[in-house]
Amino acid sequence: MTQMLIKAPDDLLALGAQWQSRDKPLRKGGAGPTDHAALKFSDHTLMVPLLSKEANDSPYRIEYYDDDRRQAVIFKEEQRLGNVIVPSRPxxxxxxxxxxxxxxxxxxxxxxxxxxxxxxxxxxxxxxxxxxxxxxxxxxxxxxxxxxxxxxxxxxxxxxxxxxxxxxxxxxxxxxxxxxxxxxxxxxxxxxxxxxxxxxxxxxxxxxxxxxxxxxxxxxxxxxxxxxxxxxxxxxxxxxxxxxxxxxxxxxxxxxxxxxxxxxxxxxxxxxxxxxxxxxxxxxxxxxxxxxxxxxxxxxxxxxxxxxxxxxxxxxxxxxxxxxxxxxxxxxxxxxxxxxxxxxxxxxxxxxxxxxxxxxxx
Ligand code: SF4
Structure with missing residues (x-):
């Protein structure tokens, strides 16, 4: 599956996403985009909220796609939208x-x-x-x-x-x-x-x-x-x-x-x-x-x-x-x-x- 192109991610950034596994690639606490994960779409990287109230109920859902925890697949409700890359630890x-x-x-x-x-x-x-x-x-x-x-x-x-x-x-x-x-x-x-x-x-x-x-x-x-x-x-x-x-x-x-x-x-x-x-x-x-x-x-x-x-x-x-x-x-x-x-x-x-x-x- 090709990496996902997201033209206007208004919804995803406002609502966040549910992350379907325990080991979320998450930054917690501090200033800036905390409680978010950086996800690389084909055209740019977005900081997607994962812990907010809206994220818990979000129509977007993300699951790891490979064992290395480097690729994930994103769904909106039941529709599979495409792949995103989870940046590796610097x-x-x-x-x-x-x-x-x-x-x-x-x-x-x-x-x-x-x-x-x-x-x-x-x-x-x-x-x-x-x-x-x-x-x-x-x-x-x-x-x-x-x-x-x-x-x-x-x-x-x-x-x-x-x-x-x-x-x-x-x-x-x-x-x-x-x-x-x-x-x-x-x-x-x-x-x-x-x-x-x-x-x-x-x-x-x-x-x-x-x-x-x-x-x-x-x-x-x-x-x-x-x-x-x-x-x-x-x-x-x-x-x-x-x-x-x-x-x-x-x-x-x-x-x-x-x-x-x-x-x-x-x-x-x-x-x-x-x-x-x-x-x-x-x-x-x-x-x-x-x-x-x-x-x-x-x-x-x-x-x-x-x-x-x-x-x-x-x-x-x-x-x-x-x-x-x-x-x-x-x-x-x-x-x-x-x-x-x-x-x-x-x-x-x-x-x-x-x-x-x-x-x-x-
Ligand atoms: S992820 Fe980018 S836009 Fe967001 S706080 Fe950090 S530098 Fe600023």
């Missing part, structure tokens, strides 16, 4: 730093070619329910001891070099929990970007909240970051306050001030923002905000909200595939009009596109 996961930390605790492979890390695995907002982002699982992987609290610049440089050499990683995402201090984590991200770039030529996206001064954004660029993500997550103030009461104190206007400066420094299209659809913003709210962002040269990376285990939103419904399709169609024509494309982005989530079907609508 070779760099078998290495350990000189001070005894396994590389897989320092950075993870996302999709099939992205190295991803959360530099600071703590956040000033996380421990307190009145400030934490309700969708966030940043503390989970620390609890499960599958990561370390703070990644040192030299550790990241060592892992990045190995991931490029052994696993042909093509770009890197560095995110961070927000620490105390008005740089909002930029200082540590800049130190890490500099250390990585001194060891290996790997395009890097740094992700953070808007810092208090735009000079921090300039510093991040000067330190070697190629693109930057500052994530709105939700777009209307009432939803922001409900879902992420702490982060909502940073106003949308502050985000736009930081976006404008970042576009000057990094260039049009090298600045992006993550928007989670399904948290309460209407389709029109998301499309309108995307237009405002695109006009400024900021790429709106729209992702379906996936409820994660052990978070306050674990029982919150995911958006439907139909809703995602309408949003993607609206946003893709805006992207075209403003000549923004994932192909031009040097590094980061929008370039990767495994968590969203927007790329396939572009």
């Amino acid at each position: 070779k760099f996961y078998d290495l350990t730093t000189a001070d005894g930390v396994p590389y897989w605790k320092i950075a993870a492979l996302h999709s099939h070619n992205v190295l991803a890390t959360t530099v600071l695995q703590n956040c000033i907002r996380y421990e307190n329910k009145s400030t934490s982002c309700q969708f966030c699982a940043i503390g989970e992987s620390l609890k499960q001891k599958t990561t370390i609290a703070r990644k040192k610049p030299e550790q990241l440089a060592e892992v990045a070099e190995a991931a490029v050499r052994l696993d042909q990683v093509e770009h890197m995402v560095m995110t961070t929990g927000t620490p105390k201090g008005d740089d909002r984590g930029v200082k540590v991200l800049a130190e890490c970007a500099q250390a990585i770039k001194s060891k290996v030529n790997l395009p890097i996206q740094a992700q953070c909240e808007p810092p208090s001064s735009n000079d921090w954004i300039t510093l991040l660029h000067e330190s070697g970051a190629d693109s930057i993500g500052m994530h709105l997550e939700a777009v209307t103030q009432s939803v922001r306050e409900k879902i992420m009461p702490g982060k909502a104190q940073v106003t949308v206007d502050q985000y736009f001030d930081a976006f404008r400066h970042a576009v000057k420094v990094f260039g049009r299209g090298q600045v992006s923002t993550y928007i989670l659809a399904g948290l309460g913003d209407t389709e029109q709210d998301i499309v309108n905000m995307s237009e405002k962002l695109a006009k400024e040269g900021v790429y709106p990376f729209i992702v379906p909200f996936v409820p994660l285990q052990n978070t306050p939103l674990a029982q919150h419904p995911a958006p439907s595939g139909e809703m995602m399709k309408r949003i993607y169609q609206g946003v893709s024509s805006i992207l075209k009009q403003h000549q923004l494309s994932t192909d031009d982005i040097k590094a980061g989530c929008a370039k990767c596109g495994a968590c969203s079907a927007l790329k396939s609508h572009e």
